[in-house]
Amino acid sequence: MAKAFSIYGGPRRSQVGLRRRSGERNGRRRVIVKMRTVRMAASSRTALTNHIGYIRRDSALSMEDRGQLFDRDNDTADTRQFVDAVSKDRHHFRFIVSPEEGAELADLKPFIRDLISQMEKDLATRLEWIGAVHHDTGRPHAHLVIRGRHQDGRDLKIPQEYLYHAVREHAEDLITLELGPETEQELARKRRAEPASERLTRIDSALERQTDPNGMFELKTSPIDLRARHAARLRTLERLGLADKRGSGRWRLDPDFKTVLASLGERQDRFDILHRAIARTGDRRIDADAVFDSNDPDARRVTGAVLETGMHGIMHDRAYVIIDGVDGRAVFAEPGGTEPTKLRQDMIISLAPTQRAPEATDRAIDRIARKNGGLYSAAFHQMDDPRVTTETLRRHIMRLQAIARPASLHRSSDAVWTIPDNYLQKVQTCEPDDARLRKPFIRVESPLSLSAQIKALGLTWIDTFVAPTDMLHGFGRQTADAQLMRRAFLAEIGISPDDGKPLTPEHQAELIRRDLAQAAQTLKQTIGKPYAPSAAQEEVAGIYRGSVARISGKFAIVERALDFTILPWREELERSRALAVSVRMQSGSAFWTAARRGLTL
Numbered sequence: 001m002a003k004a005f006s007i008y009g010g011p012r013r014s015q016v017g018l019r020r021r022s023g024e025r026n027g028r029r030r031v032i033v034k035m036r037t038v039r040m041a042a043s044s045r046t047a048l049t050n051h052i053g054y055i056r057r058d059s060a061l062s063m064e065d066r067g068q069l070f071d072r073d074n075d076t077a078d079t080r081q082f083v084d085a086v087s088k089d090r091h092h093f094r095f096i097v098s099p100e101e102g103a104e105l106a107d108l109k110p111f112i113r114d115l116i117s118q119m120e121k122d123l124a125t126r127l128e129w130i131g132a133v134h135h136d137t138g139r140p141h142a143h144l145v146i147r148g149r150h151q152d153g154r155d156l157k158i159p160q161e162y163l164y165h166a167v168r169e170h171a172e173d174l175i176t177l178e179l180g181p182e183t184e185q186e187l188a189r190k191r192r193a194e195p196a197s198e199r200l201t202r203i204d205s206a207l208e209r210q211t212d213p214n215g216m217f218e219l220k221t222s223p224i225d226l227r228a229r230h231a232a233r234l235r236t237l238e239r240l241g242l243a244d245k246r247g248s249g250r251w252r253l254d255p256d257f258k259t260v261l262a263s264l265g266e267r268q269d270r271f272d273i274l275h276r277a278i279a280r281t282g283d284r285r286i287d288a289d290a291v292f293d294s295n296d297p298d299a300r301r302v303t304g305a306v307l308e309t310g311m312h313g314i315m316h317d318r319a320y321v322i323i324d325g326v327d328g329r330a331v332f333a334e335p336g337g338t339e340p341t342k343l344r345q346d347m348i349i350s351l352a353p354t355q356r357a358p359e360a361t362d363r364a365i366d367r368i369a370r371k372n373g374g375l376y377s378a379a380f381h382q383m384d385d386p387r388v389t390t391e392t393l394r395r396h397i398m399r400l401q402a403i404a405r406p407a408s409l410h411r412s413s414d415a416v417w418t419i420p421d422n423y424l425q426k427v428q429t430c431e432p433d434d435a436r437l438r439k440p441f442i443r444v445e446s447p448l449s450l451s452a453q454i455k456a457l458g459l460t461w462i463d464t465f466v467a468p469t470d471m472l473h474g475f476g477r478q479t480a481d482a483q484l485m486r487r488a489f490l491a492e493i494g495i496s497p498d499d500g501k502p503l504t505p506e507h508q509a510e511l512i513r514r515d516l517a518q519a520a521q522t523l524k525q526t527i528g529k530p531y532a533p534s535a536a537q538e539e540v541a542g543i544y545r546g547s548v549a550r551i552s553g554k555f556a557i558v559e560r561a562l563d564f565t566i567l568p569w570r571e572e573l574e575r576s577r578a579l580a581v582s583v584r585m586q587s588g589s590a591f592w593t594a595a596r597r598g599l600t601l
Contacts, residue, residue, distance in 0.1 A: 027181030031171040032141075034096040035163045037148075045087045048145075050342075051094070052079055052130070055143040060134040060310065069130045070109055072116065077130045082145075085128065090155050091148040095167075098141035099175045105140075108133045111174055112142050118170045123158065126151040136310060138272065195232035198240065199265025203233045204258055211253055219249035240264075267291060269312060270320075270332045277308045277322045277330065284330045284474045292333035294354045294440035302331050302351040303445065303465075304475050306343050321442075323351060328473025336439035343442075346449035348461050352441040358424045361399045369419035376400070377416045387575060403427055448551065450482040455489050458515030458551030459508050462486050466502060515552045516566045523548065523557065523564070532563040534585055540565060541582040544573055556590075558583070 040048075056079070058066045071077040086092050097115065102108060112131055120127050131144040148156045176182070194201040207230065211217045222230045234251050237243035242257040254260065270291050278284040293299050304325035312320050319341045323331045333351055335341050343349060358366075368384050369376040378393045400409060400417050407426040410418045420426065446453060446461035453460040462483050467476070490496065495510060497503050503511075513533065520531035527545070534540055542560040547569050556569040558581065567583055568590040584591045 027176065027183075028172045029176045029179060029182050030100040031168055031175055032096075032098040032100070033168040033171055034098075035167070036094045037091055037163075038094060039091045040087065040089060045083065048086060048092075049083055052083065052145065054311075055132045055134070055145075060136040061132060062135055065133065069132050071128075071130050072113060075109070079130060082128070082130050082147075086145070086147055089148045093144075093146040093148060093158070093163075095144040095146065096141055097144065097171055098139055099171070100139070101175065101179055102140040104179055105175075108140055108142050111171075111178060112144065114174050115167070115171050116144075116146075118174070119167065122162070122166070123156070125156065136276075137312070191229060195229055196236055198236070198261070199268065200258055200261040201233070203229060204261060206230070207233065207253065208258060215253050215255055216246070217243075217251045217253055219251075266313070273308075273310075273312060273320065274322060274330055274332050281307065281324065281330075281474065284324065285328055287329055290329065290331055292331050292351060292440060294333070299353045302333075304331070304348070305450065306345050306347045306349060308345065309341050309343055321349075323349065324475040326467070326476040326479055328476050330474075333440055335442055343444075344447070347444060348446040348448070348450075350443045350445055352443075354440055358427055359399075361396055362424060362427045365396055365400065365417075365419060366423050369417075369423070374419055374421070375416050376419050377414075380416075450478055454482055454485045456551045457493075457511075457518060459511040459553075460486070460551060463503050463508065463511065512552045515550050516555065519548055519550050519555075519566065523566075527557075527559060527564050529559065530563045532560075532565050534565045534567055538585045539582065540567065540585065541580070544576050544579060544581045546577060547573070 038048075052069070056067060056069050061068070065075070068075060069077045069079055071082075097112065099105070099108075099111070105111060109131075112133075116127055116129060127146055128149070129144055129146040131142050133140060133142050150156050194203050206222075206226070207217060210221050217234070219227055219231060219234075234243050234245075237253065237257060238245060238251075240260075242254045242260055244252045246252050271286065274286055274290055278286065289300065292302065302323050302325050304323045307322040307324040307330060309319070309321045312318055318334060319336070320332060320334050321341055321343050323333065325331055331351070335343070364381075365376050368380050371384065372380045376396075378397065381388055381393055381396065400411075403409065403426075404411065407423070409420075412418075445465075448456060448460065450462065453462050462479065463486065465479070465483075467480055467483065487497070490507075495503075495507050497507055516533065517531070524531050540558060540560075542558040542564070545557040545559050545564070548555050548557060548566065554569045555566045556573055558565050558567060567585070570590070570592055573581070573592060582593045584593075
């Protein structure tokens with residue numbers, strides 16, 4: 001007899017979840033499931049490693065799970081072997097599973113293992129996966145990475161209907177089985193809290209469905225048993241300025257009331273994260289402007305230490321960073337993206353509003369177009385820079401395609417773009433207005449913590465930072481104390497600036513000199529030549545061998561016939577790696593030229 005197959009590509013082991021259920025919940029508890037398919041061709045092993053590093057971070061895990069991930073059989077999974085395997089796959093799946101009552105479970109791991117077991121039955125294959133349970137939000141949730149491969153080696157293809165609906169329904173069945181059906185008392189408690197909530201609730205969707213095209217809502221259209229709740233919710237919306245009473249039982253709702261409520265809920269979530277982060281820091285303050293708005297050009301600039309990084313949002317898919325400011329105030333900011341930020345705890349950074357300046361891609365397009373009578377194409381770009389990569393060309397063309405309509409750009413049939421004279425001004429007005437899509441400007445002032453800078457042999461952030469007179473609280477006070485200890489250390493090594501005055505240029509140059517001399521001790525073993533420091537006023541020619549990151553910053557390594565030297569680095573130098581370059585040193589600044597093309601950097 002032929003074996004029956006499910007709609008998910010394997011033998012039908014279970015009928016559970018094969019068809020979407022009706023809206024009736026019948027006591028089932030809620031679970032939020034977020035899924036993302038990641039193709040390895042568009043990602044990388046490094047990105048996967050970073051993601052796994054994020055989900056295993058100590059600050060999110062329970063004390064007994066610190067630094068560990070779990071899988072089907074063990075609470076200490078072999079992550080290196082798993083990354084090696086996934087790196088060879090065509091794709092993999094990333095899940096976030098967040099039960100509404102997850103805090104009621106003593107441990108989420110058995111629940112996750114049962115969920116994966118049910119998926120294996122549906123998909124008729126053994127799944128390889130790792131996961132971690134996070135406790136860094138008000139609701140415990142699990143992050144999972146699942147290989148995109150059948151146990152027989154074939155690519156694992158899962159229909160979206162299953163990923164987006166059946167997995168969630170399985171999870172709701174399991175959590176309901178574990179905790180029991182949602183009781184009438186629990187449901188009543190949730191219903192009592194909803195009308196006064198200053199965030200988006202299930203009632204709001206019902207109100208929206210009953211609103212006519214003119215935004216009018218009539219209470220008599222609500223079911224009799226829900227009218228009291230709807231009336232209470234409308235009074236809350238009126239208090240928030242999102243509803244206007246127009247007579248007995250008639251209300252006019254703001255057309256964007258759901259969007260505003262969602263924003264209010266997100267804002268409250270951000271402040272909750274802030275409060276949890278500063279609970280262990282002492283005298284930090286949270287002001288009304290503690291949530292950094294990168295869309296506001298007048299937002300205050302912030303400098304301080306990274307207090308915490310993580311992901312937030314209902315699906316835990318938006319990166320955030322909390323900065324411990326020198327003014328004693330903690331600030332919440334979103335650097336943008338759906339991957340964890342590369343900022344590390346205790347790193348010193350500065351934050352500023354988004355500058356509507358043209359991107360480097362836009363400036364390159366405009367420069368090439370000006371050379372070619374207002375025209376840009378991949379061929380013109382290659383003529384200007386023969387070493388340009390295919391990826392760079394693709395990025396420039398995609399940029400033009402993205403802003404073609406708002407910037408009124410024209411492309412001919414032979415893929416030549418007409419670039420107007422005011423192109424750079426136009427692109428600034430084409431940037432997205434949605435604050436979520438705009439990233440703040442973040443500059444790393446120092447990768448070292450305050451304590452690591454005190455005895456660092458090099459020019460550090462606290463050597464050059466001019467402290468305001470009102471730095472009396474929190475991280476500002478710590479910075480002032482660190483500067484005093486730093487000055488004492490500098491005096492021990494023979495660098496003694498006047499009391500209360502910043503380091504002179506000569507003092508700064510001496511610190512950099514000592515830093516580079518220390519770096520040279522390691523580099524000369526690799527290069528096989530002696531190190532020769534460059535003078536403040538000198539012309540140097542040689543082969544650019546790469547860069548080196550030091551306490552004092554990033555520097556370029558230039559190899560000459562008999563020795564090598566270390567000079568200030570510029571990003572454009574990477575295009576001249578292993579090529580002849582020349583540099584003119586003047587007052588501590590470096591003016592570079594790529595000898596082969598005569599390009600001044």
